[in-house]
Amino acid sequence: MNRTNYYPETVIVIPTYNEADNLPKIVDEISNLGIRNIGFIIIDDGSPDGTGKIADKLSNKFKGFFKVIHRKEKMGLGTAYVEGFMCAVKNKAKKIIQMDADFSHPPEELISINDLLDSTDIVVGSRYIDGGGVDPNWSLLRKSISSFGNFGIRLLMGLDTRDVTSGFKGYNSYIFDKVILSKLKLKGFGFQAEVAYRCQKEYFSVIEHPYVFIDRKLGKSKMSFGIIVEALSKLLMIRIRG
Numbered sequence: 001m002n003r004t005n006y007y008p009e010t011v012i013v014i015p016t017y018n019e020a021d022n023l024p025k026i027v028d029e030i031s032n033l034g035i036r037n038i039g040f041i042i043i044d045d046g047s048p049d050g051t052g053k054i055a056d057k058l059s060n061k062f063k064g065f066f067k068v069i070h071r072k073e074k075m076g077l078g079t080a081y082v083e084g085f086m087c088a089v090k091n092k093a094k095k096i097i098q099m100d101a102d103f104s105h106p107p108e109e110l111i112s113i114n115d116l117l118d119s120t121d122i123v124v125g126s127r128y129i130d131g132g133g134v135d136p137n138w139s140l141l142r143k144s145i146s147s148f149g150n151f152g153i154r155l156l157m158g159l160d161t162r163d164v165t166s167g168f169k170g171y172n173s174y175i176f177d178k179v180i181l182s183k184l185k186l187k188g189f190g191f192q193a194e195v196a197y198r199c200q201k202e203y204f205s206v207i208e209h210p211y212v213f214i215d216r217k218l219g220k221s222k223m224s225f226g227i228i229v230e231a232l233s234k235l236l237m238i239r240i241r242g
């Protein structure tokens with residue numbers, strides 16, 4: 001197959017920072033789901049554990065579309081997604097699905113998300129609708145922080161979507177004609193709500209698809225207090241300025 005002339009129908013966009021143990025496993029699971037004409041875009045921020053090199057090896061092995069974007073240092077989830085989505089659009093992907101590398105987003109749900117994208121503009125993997133949920137091992141405190149945080153951001157931004165901080169989402173790529181990627185501002189997990197806000201302003205149709213968020217088994221979380229402060233302060237500014 002001539003990979004230079006090969007356009008994927010569905011592209012899975014995965015940002016990675018120190019995911020050496022997870023990345024090969026998740027690519028393997030996703031590849032075996034039987035989704036037609038699937039491709040991958042991995043955005044690695046110079047992971048000290050060698051995830052970038054592992055991604056290159058996977059790219060050489062994979063038969064279809066597989067791009068690895070290497071950035072020198074850790075620059076945040078939001079900017080990684082922007083580069084990944086831009087690359088997907090440039091390569092004429094029809095559907096773009098974002099997910100984490102750490103198995104918190106169950107790969108098997110991709111089948112439904114991919115199918116649902118035929119009947120709606122956007123699909124949001126949702127923890128906060130019937131059938132969705134979070135890891136049963138979470139303490140009541142952690143569950144409360146997560147759901148109140150989500151509810152607070154939803155209220156702040158005036159969003160209809162129930163799971164506004166979801167990082168498990170699919171888009172028909174034409175939405176990025178209206179939601180201008182270079183204008184997105186948030187670097188951390190608040191990026192998810194910023195995209196949800198921009199999509200709602202353009203009246204795109206959204207279907208929420210339930211999934212259960214499972215805690216990572218391998219590797220470490222990159223969530224930090226700074227990322228939460230960024231989300232709240234910048235989202236407030238976006239809401240005020242529109």
Ligand SMILES: Nc1nc2c(ncn2[C@@H]2O[C@H](COP(=O)(O)OP(=O)(O)OP(=O)(O)O)[C@@H](O)[C@H]2O)c(=O)[nH]1
Nearest residue numbers: 015016017043045075076077080100101221222223
């Ligand atoms: N390229 C890139 N990827 C990142 C960055 N920060 C996190 N990631 C990746 O983004 C995904 C989500 O990051 P996690 O560390 O799991 O953060 P989280 O899901 O918000 O936190 P947990 O709930 O603890 O898992 C994973 O695939 C990470 O490897 C970053 O700055 N750059």
Ligand SMILES: [Mg+2]
Nearest residue numbers: 100102104216
């Ligand atoms: Mg995670």
